[in-house]
Amino acid sequence: MPKLKTKSGAAKRFKITGTGKVKYCQAGKRHGMIKRTKKQIRNLRGTAVLFKTDGDNVRKFFLPNAR
Secondary structure: OOOOOHHHHHHHHHEEEEOOEEEOOOOOOOOHHHHHOHHHHHOOEEEEEEHHHHHHHHHHHOOOOOO
């Protein structure tokens, strides 16, 4: 059986927390800030945690070697 490779694009986008949850950066802050409201920009700060089922899928299919 060959080794499972991590999808490099997913490795750049997701991180696994100590408790096994999947963390990701908020999307929508690269450009076009002038058309977004101040509230939208404020709420997109920082990182967020994926829902459990989505996180399970990311770990299973894209980050198989993540602890």
